[in-house]
Amino acid sequence: MDSFDLIRKFQSTLPLVRKWIDDVLDGHKDQATPIVNLGFPRLQQVFPSELLEKARVIVVSGKVPFPPLSRMGLPELSQMENMPMSGITYKDTFFINHAHQSESLHFHELVHVVQWEKLGVDNFLLAYGVGLMQFGYRDSPLEQMAYSLQERFDAKNLPHGIVEFIRQKTDAIWNSIAPLFEKV
Numbered sequence: 354m355d356s357f358d359l360i361r362k363f364q365s366t367l368p369l370v371r372k373w374i375d376d377v378l379d380g381h382k383d384q385a386t387p388i389v390n391l392g393f394p395r396l397q398q399v400f401p402s403e404l405l406e407k408a409r410v411i412v413v414s415g416k417v418p419f420p421p422l423s424r425m426g427l428p429e430l431s432q433m434e435n436m437p438m439s440g441i442t443y444k445d446t447f448f449i450n451h452a453h454q455s456e457s458l459h460f461h462e463l464v465h466v467v468q469w470e471k472l473g474v475d476n477f478l479l480a481y482g483v484g485l486m487q488f489g490y491r492d493s494p495l496e497q498m499a500y501s502l503q504e505r506f507d508a509k510n511l512p513h514g515i516v517e518f519i520r521q522k523t524d525a526i527w528n529s530i531a532p533l534f535e536k537v
């Protein structure tokens with residue numbers, strides 16, 4: 354199977370993934386806490402309050418929920434299903450394992466919230482999926498951005514205007530992969 358077939362297959366799986374995400378968020382909505390309520394001081398310095406009021410976290414004791422991609426017809430991405438993950442973001446809400454509730458991980462997931470907001474659901478999923486297929490988890494462009502900004506957050510060396518910075522980088526990632534979807 355070439356990569357265009359895989360992208361086409363991924364596109365056809367989108368409605369299932371979208372539905373799965375909505376069901377998971379709906380099923381946990383009573384446990385979702387606005388980030389602003391957690392009182393992390395540095396998050397309040399670097400992110401605007403509207404974002405911290407809108408974004409939510411759900412703390413889980415076991416694995417963070419991940420879509421059953423092999424059951425949805427995408428066994429190519431099934432290695433992600435079994436990967437131990439400390440956090441994962443769906444739209445404006447992220448799940449964090451209770452052992453990993455650091456301000457730094459919350460920062461990382463908030464980068465993803467801004468990416469989701471910038472791209473919208475379908476384009477986020479497409480960009481994330483293509484990045485995984487091309488580069489693997491850690492080096493996929495949306496993760497790479499979140500990890501490198503997290504390192505700069507930890508080093509207290511963030512660029513100014515972080516939300517605009519993330520939006521511009523996210524746009525650039527989308528522009529680099531959008532031609533792929535025109536060919537399929």
Ligand SMILES: [Zn+2]
Nearest residue numbers: 461465496499
């Ligand atoms: Zn991440």
